[in-house]
Structure formats: structure tokens, C-alpha cells
Amino acid sequence: MAPTRTGVASGVERARQVAASVVDPELPMLTLADLGVLRDVEATDDGTVVVSITPTYSGCPAMATMRDDLVRRLQEEGYDDVRVRVALHPAWTTDWITDRGRAALAEAGISPPAPRAAAGALRSASRAPVPLTLGPTRRQVRCTRCDSAEVELISEFGSTACKAMYRCRACLEPFDHVKEI
Template identity: 60%
Template structure:
């Protein structure tokens, strides 16, 4: 290592900070780290940075944008060789959203998911709306009414507050 050159630990820390600052393309109030999608950042001996991400669900259309944004951000921070690895195991859980991420969702007017359901085996299919006791992210009142189980992204559902009548998105529990 040349005198004055950053150490391997410093380079790895810089790569992790850069990767952790990338925002989600569908919910830009969240970083990939706060969403729990960024699983790891490694630095190889040859200087190649590998970022590992897990999709929120299989087939998530935002994965290509996440990959491109990670590559761009790491290159902007001086890492010319970047790989993005997609890991499907373990499957992402909404429980991985950080407390900071949950606060960012609420500040943006979205309802954060509650605890993910615990299941052994396959997820049972139901065509009925999921019953949730949600607090309105605007006024805090409970008893929101479902409007649609499908919001602008596959990860969200639409609700309306029974008290202030404002609509809001709820990030689904997975």
C-alpha cells in the first residue's frame, strides 16, 4: 500500500456508505439500506466492489433501477469495478425495514408495515382483502378503511382514514 493511500478498511467503509445512500426508485424517501434490500457490500483484493441486494418480492421491476443506481453511485465514489449480486435467500421481509426507514415512511404520509406474518410452509392464497388495524400516518386515528389491496406499487395497499378522510398508502407486510 502506498503511503497516504486509504486502507482497505477505509475503502470498504466508503463503499458501504456510498451503497447505503442509494434510494429506492419506487419509494425515494427510503434508502436501500433502510428498506432492508441492501444485504451487504464487499471489496475484493482487486478493488472490485460487490453489492448484494434482495428484492422485496420475486420479479420486482425496480431491481434493474436499483442495480443501475448502485453501480452509478459506487463509480461516482471512485470504485470503477462494481458488481451487483441478487440474493433470493433468505427472502426479504418487511421486518427488515429499519426504524429510520419506518419514520421516513410516516413522514412521507405512508403507513409502515406491522410485523410480518409468521408462517411455516407455503403462503395461503386468499382473494379477500387483508384486514389490518392501521393508524393514519397524518392524524394518528385508528380504524382506516381499505380502498384497494393494490396501490401504485405492488408493495402497497390503499386506505382512507375514517377520522380525517385522507387517503394513504400502506406498505404491505411480507
């Protein structure tokens, strides 16, 4: 017997909750939902669960692990046929990180990204040219330990390519900062 529309809807909502609970392999204090890479969960007429995720950047090495973790968790919850689709448009932005995700990053000692508008990266909705700047990237970064704004960039690439490494000039502690995209 085919599931009723109500049964499909409740099954999709349950699948969405399961998918939303999967943690990011590089930032395990965040779920894929809190990171903003979980885009959609739907079910086809034949019962296949289709999960859409967007990479934080096109070369993200964690995508295969995210896919595998999503499939495994959903299958553990009884969803036999699971497909993961990569959605590249619109491109992921750090603005999609939830407030809960930003708080979890800070609690884990990782500086969360500033909103893109505050970071100077927000452009109008038009397709206006983006100016090329070759100077250092300016970010609003505060030390995750002492909250000082007196920080210095150590490396544009931190423990993962989507993070930069900073050091606090006040307490001398190094820390990662998630780059605004």
C-alpha cells in the first residue's frame, strides 16, 4: 500500500530532522543544518529520500564524508533508498550559518565569521563588477579567549581551507577564524 500524502509529509519531516542532526566532519560542534550546507530534504513518489547539500566552497574535501554520513544516518533510521544531491546554486555563504552555529563555533574557540555586509563583501543584487583587491583581507575578528580586537593574521589557511589562523596580541593565543564567503 502506498503511503498517504500525510504519511509522506511526516516521513519527509522525520528525514529532515535526521539529516539536520548530522554533524560536519571538519567542524563537529556544528550540524550540517547549523553550518547552512543542508539545503533540502524531499521524498520521491517511490519513497527515495533526496537530500540536497551545498559545499562551503567548490573544492571542499568534506563533501564525500558529509554524503556518506547522511546516507548512513538516514539508513539507520529506516530510510532504505537515500540519494544526496549537490546543489551549487546559489553558492553557500557564511551568512547561512545559524545563530546557534555561530555560538557553537565561539564556544569551541573558533572565531565565527562576521556577516558579509560587515566584512565588506556584500554586493548589491545586481551583477555589478566586483573590484579586485590585492591587499590583505580585512575581517572583523576578535580573540575567542579574551575578546580582544587586537589580533594578527598568521596564515590565510588554518586547520581547514575555509578557516584562517590568527593570533591574539593581548593574550598571545592562536585561534581559527571561519572566513567570510
